[in-house]
Amino acid sequence: MADISRPLRPIRRVMLLFPPMYDVKLIDTMVVPPMGIACLGAYIRDMVEVSLLDCVAEGYRQAAPVNREVELVGLSADEILARIRACAPDMVGISCIFSGQIACVEQLSRRIRDEIDPDMVIATGGTHPSFLPEQTLTRTAVDYVVLGEGELGLKQIIEAHNSGNRIDNIDGIAFRTENGVHVNPRTTWIEDLDTLPLPARDLLPMETYFSARLPMGFHWRKTRNTPIVSSRGCPFGCPFCSSWRHWGQRFRKRSPENVLAEIEHLKTRYNIQELKWQDDNLTADRNRAKAIFSGMIDRGLVMPWNTPNGIALWTLDEEMLDLMKKSGCFEITLAVESGDPASFEKYVRKPFTLDTAKRIAGLARERGIATVAYFILGFPGETIDQIKNSMRYALDLGVDYLSPFVYTPLPGSDLWQQCVETGLVTDGYSYKDANNFFKPDFDTQLFDIDEVYRLQGRAYLTNLAKLPFRNPAEFLAWYSRRLIFRPVFLRDFFQNLWKFRLQVFINRRVVRTADRKGRQ
Known part of the structure; x- marks a missing residue:
């Protein structure tokens, strides 16, 4: 892990990834370009080599059951690690815009550390870690949490690693020290959004989103959205x-x-x-x-x-x-x-x-x-x-x-x-x-x-x-x-309706309270 008391590892190549999603089986998982890592990638690509990995888009046909109601959709951890090895980055950034993704951040950060490179620089950001930075740094193997709006914090972390600047002066990040977790609340924001480059959609599998036909909200008129x-x-x-x-x-x-x-x-x-x-x-x-x-x-x-x-x-x-x-x-x-x-x-x-x-x-x-x-x-x-x-x-x-x-x-x-x-x-x-x-x-x-x-x-x-x-x-x-683009839609709809009929019509849950407690 990064030790701010020692010289920091130079960062020349960065991989930003959007992790798999824990989702309910009742509905399809949305396959949507992750604008967060696309914006971050565009912002730092003039200073480092950047690659983006959308684990949901590249594995949306893969669903591993977690329990009767929930499944994990996207590339498996082994597949993700293989992609990271192939990229050989100096830094991996893991998005966590949904709280359900924090389990993926925990698993992936530890496996990257244990199986790929113990000195890998690992960062995370998004709403969940931004509001729970101490918990995130305690429970995961990440080095940095970028709080709130991510562009400035991520760029300054990379600059510090490459130039020897101090990490502890960077606004809007959290990291470990000898005395525990240190949090610098975010006080600066990008005031002129027109200065931002366009999201790096060219680093994403755009044709996959068009063919999946599962945009945010699911409703669409044209497939190329x-x-x-x-x-x-x-x-x-x-x-x-x-x-x-x-x-x-x-x-x-x-x-x-x-x-x-x-x-x-x-x-x-x-x-x-x-x-x-x-x-x-x-x-x-x-x-x-x-x-x-x-x-x-x-x-x-x-x-x-x-x-x-x-x-x-x-x-x-x-x-x-x-x-x-x-x-x-x-x-x-x-x-x-x-x-x-x-x-x-x-x-x-x-x-x-x-x-x-x-x-x-x-x-x-x-x-x-x-x-x-x-x-x-x-x-x-x-x-x-x-x-x-x-x-x-x-x-x-x-x-x-x-x-x-x-x-x-x-x-x-x-x-x-x-x-x-x-x-x-x-x-x-x-x-x-x-x-x-x-x-x-x-x-x-x-x-x-x-x-x-x-x-x-x-x-x-x-x-x-x-x-x-x-x-x-x-x-x-x-x-x-x-029906035209997904002929099994009606079959899945009625299967799910039948599966959850007791909950909807008779007020009996499929998963009992005891089962829920047993998963905690």
């Missing part, structure tokens, strides 16, 4: 969310000209025919958003696009939706989170009302824009009656697709801290088993989580059953694409 990010951060501190803290508790944005130049590049270089906006708040700056959409129209860049990560619902009106539709918008995701007024006020606290959400859903429907709605069930402290109220509202919202997620404690969020303080999340909490949004291994103090799963399943299936009647064109278009 890719994510794009035009801003970072959010000015609103939703209690359940950690993203706003990860990006500096504010909203930073690229200029419309810079964003349009990337769209032109994507169209020319990769023949991209559809965009997936990954911004937390694409339309938060209304004038900027309008300039982007108008620029797409004026420059011949109109193409299908959607917002699978959500959109700033409170910024939408007839004028904005008309412009969005004209520039190619085919779907928006409304992250309402809760339809119960008391829960919405206490656990969500977004700057809109439930009546506003219903009105925007109707305006989008009038313009032929498909709608998805995100809801969270089972906030800590929420009652079962509040969850029922929320699902009644969700079904009355009239959206095309309903995604009711079960509450998952996200490290760094206010509610996660509350769960820690009340003992719902302990040092032994299994993020691998718990931190997915469909079947987290998490109990609350006010109700049996089995009842939440039943409400989740019933709401989802009820809304789905209404789709052919509410929006027949959308139903036929989406499911015909699924």
Whole structure:
């Protein structure tokens, strides 16, 4: 491991990898270009040789069962180690944007250290290690945790190794010392996002993403689609969310000209025919958003696009939706989170009302824009009656697709801290088993989580059953694409429905509480 008291190993070659995913068997695993390592690779490629390894994309057909409900999707550890040996890097960076990936960071870092090179420089970053740096450095074999926005910290670590500069002065990193873990909180951020190079998509297997047809949110119109990010951060501190803290508790944005130049590049270089906006708040700056959409129209860049990560619902009106539709918008995701007024006020606290959400859903429907709605069930402290109220509202919202997620404690969020303080999340909490949004291994103090799963399943299936009647064109278009490109889709759907029928219809979980405790 790196010892900051001795001369540091020079770094000439870096491999950045996106590790496999622990995912539930109920759904496919999304195969999406990992924009985090693509941005980092682009930022450091002028100073070192860089390679990127997306373990999910290159092994998405491989799924190793973990238990009855969860599987590990992606390249095996042996395959990953073989790729690292072939690259022979001086440094390996392991992304950890989802808490479930921390188990992969633990396994891979130790095996790299034990089986490839005991002096390998290993770093990790992402939301989980950023908010739990001490725990990450204690439980893994990594040398560095890069906190929050990763470009500056990663670059300065490499510079220190190559020039002899001091590591302990670098802003926004954590590392071990003789006295334990030392954390330098992040205080500096990239103020002008236009200065960043375009993500290094050329180092990723782009054709694999097109052929997999499993983009973020799963919905698509053109197979040659890719994510794009035009801003970072959010000015609103939703209690359940950690993203706003990860990006500096504010909203930073690229200029419309810079964003349009990337769209032109994507169209020319990769023949991209559809965009997936990954911004937390694409339309938060209304004038900027309008300039982007108008620029797409004026420059011949109109193409299908959607917002699978959500959109700033409170910024939408007839004028904005008309412009969005004209520039190619085919779907928006409304992250309402809760339809119960008391829960919405206490656990969500977004700057809109439930009546506003219903009105925007109707305006989008009038313009032929498909709608998805995100809801969270089972906030800590929420009652079962509040969850029922929320699902009644969700079904009355009239959206095309309903995604009711079960509450998952996200490290760094206010509610996660509350769960820690009340003992719902302990040092032994299994993020691998718990931190997915469909079947987290998490109990609350006010109700049996089995009842939440039943409400989740019933709401989802009820809304789905209404789709052919509410929006027949959308139903036929989406499911015909699924059947054409994945003929086994219906078989898998009904097999999963039958497998989890007891949970959905009779309120019996497939995996018993005793089984869950035995896995911890």
